[in-house]
Amino acid sequence: MKIQVKFLASLYDITKVLKTEIEVPDNTTVKDLIQIIDKTISPNFSRVILNDDGKLKDQYVILINGRSIDFLNGLSTKLTSGDEVVFLPPAGGG
């Protein structure tokens, strides 16, 4: 199945890709997708956004179709065909 993926702000700087379509197997989770991104787009991506214990670092947010994975099933959230996954470091300053 095909997934739309976006990398914004500092994550665009790392991947040099703004948006792309990725072919993934059925039942792929967000965590699986991050590994696929490591292999196909940016080799150190997982190290940038995940802690050593495999959890998403506090300064990043992942949205699936406009909803944070914190309100879904976290990194274990399963993707479905056509989903848009956005990786972003929300700004905090003013």
Add this chain to the structure above:
Amino acid sequence: MSSIQLIDRYSRQVAVIGREGQEKLAKARVAVIGLGGLGSLVSMYLTGAGVGELTIVDYDTVNLTDLHRQLLYREEDVGKPKVEVAFKRLRDLNSSVKIKPVNEALTEENAEDIIKDADVVVDALDNWMSRQILNETIVKLGKPLVHGAVNGWYGQVSTIIPGKTPCLYELVQVRSLPQCVGYCPVVGPVVGVVASIETLEVIKLITGIGEPLANKLLIIDGKNWVIDEIRLSRVENCPVCSKYLKNKK
């Protein structure tokens, strides 16, 4: 000031938003929370635009390290309370706008009182802990909030309308405390871009003209000039919305 003078003063703007739009601005009450980079510029634009009443909120004093982006302040202002300096400068800019300075940090205790009379609230804060307090209060009171934030070369803007859009908690939870509490590195003009977009949102919400960034998060990447709009969707299990909004869809 007579009606003719008022129209003349705003003639360039009235040509765009109409007399009706200008009259709506003149009656509007806006609360700007935070008078740092975003808040000082948003306040200047809103005062120039001729809103009726502007509440400005900040507990801090002007620091030398603020001056590269907080263009409301001068070297001679260093050490003075921001609201005090802002009050004077904004009054000098447009004496017909009623400026209400609040020299306090936004807290759970005072937030409701500060924003209860506002038609639109502007998030010009510099940290997510205060934003969560502001978010909970606007959801509780049903006030539209224009959210803006900056970091480095990047910024973001979204307009929160309780019950119709996701609230800020749905985007960033308390666990995501900012990477830059009290000291956010930023390039000055990025703040200018984000503050300008926030002010446009306020003017659009007040006049009813145009499409606000409701259910959208605008991301501005000033380094690579990537400007992207992310569509946002409400979640069913937001604890803030569930607590205050009935008949949530």
